[in-house]
Amino acid sequence: MILFVTGAVLWHKAEKAIGPVAEMQAEKYAKRSSNEIISSVVSEYLDETRYTYSDFSAVMHDEAGRVVSVEAVPYNINKAQSELALRVNHDLKEAMEGTMEIPVGTLTGKYLFAGKGPRLKVKLCPAGEAEVSLKSTFESAGINQTSHSITAVINVEISSSMPMYSFVTEVSFEYLIAESIIVGEVPEVS
Numbered sequence: 001m002i003l004f005v006t007g008a009v010l011w012h013k014a015e016k017a018i019g020p021v022a023e024m025q026a027e028k029y030a031k032r033s034s035n036e037i038i039s040s041v042v043s044e045y046l047d048e049t050r051y052t053y054s055d056f057s058a059v060m061h062d063e064a065g066r067v068v069s070v071e072a073v074p075y076n077i078n079k080a081q082s083e084l085a086l087r088v089n090h091d092l093k094e095a096m097e098g099t100m101e102i103p104v105g106t107l108t109g110k111y112l113f114a115g116k117g118p119r120l121k122v123k124l125c126p127a128g129e130a131e132v133s134l135k136s137t138f139e140s141a142g143i144n145q146t147s148h149s150i151t152a153v154i155n156v157e158i159s160s161s162m163p164m165y166s167f168v169t170e171v172s173f174e175y176l177i178a179e180s181i182i183v184g185e186v187p188e189v190s
Helices: 002-049 074-095
Strands: 057-061 067-072 099-103 119-126 131-142 145-162 165-183
Touching: 002 074, 002 099, 002 119, 002 145, 002 165, 057 165, 067 165, 074 119, 074 131, 074 145, 131 165
Parallel strands: none
Antiparallel strands: 057 067, 099 119, 119 145, 131 145, 145 165
16 A cells, blocks of 8 residues: 555656646647648748738728728638638648657656657647638828738647647737838928
């Protein structure tokens, strides 16, 4: 009985030491892998579509040529969001078939044991569907100048698992899709 209790105490101490390092390693792997996949998808999509600012927004002027409003083009915005979401989810599911191996010594968090010992396999898989949304932002860019940016925000949850552990990592990426500087009239100074 004493041997069983001693073994349980040792196991508990080892788990407390290994758990946080295992989670950190799995999270780094999940972020790196998803970043590579999502960046590749967005790059290919932008190369194919060649979107410009006018594909998402129309700057409206009055009779005197002054900017009066900026109107969104909902069709293109919704199309880009849905196409990006489909591509990201498809590529994440296909690419997450791989595994990473972490040496057990690395999980101890001790420099002396880093990279040593048998290797544990870490498997990744999307924990849900990637969410894609286009975000419109207006910021001051100088005297009577406004910068209007349209960005794609991609949020995804990645589940990583290894023997005895499972972790969920939330990752968020933001990519600039289009940007324009809207220039208004500069007031006269007397």
